[in-house]
Amino acid sequence: MQLVDNDTFLSRLSSLFQSSKERGTIWLTHKRLTHDGDDTTMESADDSREYPCIVRVTDGKATQFSTHITSGDLDKFLNAYGALLKSSMSTLRKRDKKREKLRAEKAAARKQRLAEPIPIEGPKRGNGRRKRQRRIKAALKQDGARQRVQEKQEEKGKGKA
Template identity: 60%
Template sequence: MLVDNDTFLSQLTALFESSKEKGTIWLTHKRLTYDGEDATIADGEGSDDAREYPCLLRVTDSGKAKFSTKVEFGDLLRFHAAYGTLLKASMATLRKRDKKREKLHAEQAARRKKRMTAPVVLDGAKRGKGRRTRQRQVKAVIKQQESQQKAKEREEAQRKVESTIW
């Protein structure tokens, strides 16, 4: 549903208020082109294209609310000032990160890494009373070697990605 700019901002404010505790809001902002026009952007040098395109802003929150507005080029600075203020105000009310949970996940990852690097001792009889214990230890050694190999492969892949970026 296409609404005017002021209605869009007021509805967006109400949507941010309603989804303060729980919910997701998707915002889309793009240049509006019309059907039948050439949608390509000319180069900066020697471009004779002096057309001014309006912007289209869309908001949705997984189907319940869906609305959009068209902002003309002349109104863009005024609209963006109000829109930016609204976004800053709504970002300030977001929930803080759960640092306890993040710390718990980091500790669990450290324990997994330590367990992966700690050597598994093979003791017990190959036959007789300690056979099952030894079989479990052998499986643990094999699993540890596989996980170390996967970790090496991940590190190498990460290094390749980093080297291509830089």
């Protein structure tokens, strides 16, 4: 992992975003840097030292670089970093609306089936008896599903209030 200064980090990150615009993934990692290169020791809770922050970038292949940000430079760096992320996020691919539309249609069809009553008709004995019993079973199952949906809606209503 190559350690670079903050300005170089931002310029290389913007070029990495440009190169992976069509295809590719970029991983960004932020964390507090507590290791000074010495052996790590247990520190007391009242330790008032300020730790730098480390930001790492990789594309999963050959490109890997990072930077250390001191607490004094943190605001300046985060403003530039945030602006860079916002500008690069606008170039992302759009959502797959086809899949969302299909889910919405399935949900609407499910609600429609729950709203329609299942007609129970046919003879109680003789030919058609099995068909009638299947319909009775389906009607009972539908009633159970309606009750579960009603309970979920009531829980959502209670959660918002």
